Amino acid sequence: MIKKITAFLFACIALCAVNFAHANDSILIGIAPHSSARIILESHSSLRSFLETRFGKPVEIVTAPNFSEFTRRSLQGQYDLLITSPHLALIAQEHASYTPIMTYTQGLETVLVSLNETLSEKRPLTIWGLDPVSFVTLTGLEELKQRGLIAEKNANVSYASASDSTALAVIQGKADVAIMSWPNYTKLNDEIKKQVAVSWRSKPEPSRIYLIKPSKGIDAQAWQQAIDAFTTSPEGIAHLENNKLKAFRKFHADELNSVRPLADATLTYLNRTASTENGK
Numbered sequence: 001m002i003k004k005i006t007a008f009l010f011a012c013i014a015l016c017a018v019n020f021a022h023a024n025d026s027i028l029i030g031i032a033p034h035s036s037a038r039i040i041l042e043s044h045s046s047l048r049s050f051l052e053t054r055f056g057k058p059v060e061i062v063t064a065p066n067f068s069e070f071t072r073r074s075l076q077g078q079y080d081l082l083i084t085s086p087h088l089a090l091i092a093q094e095h096a097s098y099t100p101i102m103t104y105t106q107g108l109e110t111v112l113v114s115l116n117e118t119l120s121e122k123r124p125l126t127i128w129g130l131d132p133v134s135f136v137t138l139t140g141l142e143e144l145k146q147r148g149l150i151a152e153k154n155a156n157v158s159y160a161s162a163s164d165s166t167a168l169a170v171i172q173g174k175a176d177v178a179i180m181s182w183p184n185y186t187k188l189n190d191e192i193k194k195q196v197a198v199s200w201r202s203k204p205e206p207s208r209i210y211l212i213k214p215s216k217g218i219d220a221q222a223w224q225q226a227i228d229a230f231t232t233s234p235e236g237i238a239h240l241e242n243n244k245l246k247a248f249r250k251f252h253a254d255e256l257n258s259v260r261p262l263a264d265a266t267l268t269y270l271n272r273t274a275s276t277e278n279g280k
Contacts, residue, residue: 127178
């Protein structure tokens with residue numbers, strides 16, 4: 001398994017040289033695709049403005065079509081500043097030389113959404129999530145496994161690009177349960193929320209994490225100072241207010257130890273799918 005994962009990582013690194021040639025000297029902020037590209041751009045516009053002023057360089061906010069592709073690009077080191085979920089942060093730290101430095105005080109909660117507060121007795125359950133390697137999808141599946149409601153090898157899981165699509169799948173009878181984050185559940189429109197129920201809500205886990213990597217002439221100390229300054233700047237305060245977040249807090253790398261099983265599962269999945277694609 002280690003040899004397979006290592007081969008996958010080298011394949012990712014080999015692609016790095018030919019990607020993002022358009023960026024030139026732009027600072028690239030890579031943000032995990034937890035929402036639509038439009039929402040991601042809008043919700044981090046104040047960070048972009050702050051960093052452009054701070055470093056005197058153009059700043060681009062980029063994401064990916066899904067978490068799997070985003071993780072591959074992170075492993076290639078395509079981003080100068082990375083904002084991602086905990087298990088993907090651990091992968092970026094250990095395999096792509098990123099350093100985690102900051103997060104938010106609010107933890108990220110996962111919810112299971114179904115037609116009723118008690119999950120259907122039908123087996124096997126039909127499940128919809130956002131991506132095979134998304135933090136909330138993996139967390140929700142782990143909860144279902146712990147309850148004995150699904151077996152790892154025959155879980156019937158489908159994936160959608162947005163939380164409202166997974167909720168609609170429940171309403172339309174295509175899914176018995178949808179897995180999503182609590183923030184995304186709260187953003188569902190009222191008509192959808194009236195027709196579904198939260199059957200489980202997790203305890204808060206570490207939220208999205210900011211990771212830095214020296215590049216474009218910006219060393220680790222300059223990055224650290226810039227992010228620290230952002231947290232108390234007008235732009236940083238606007239970021240918190242616009243995204244309904246309470247505060248920033250410093251993040252310690254050892255906080256990622258608890259998500260290692262999810263990181264290992266992600267690498268296994270990415271390695272397996274990469275092998276399948278190479279075999280075509």
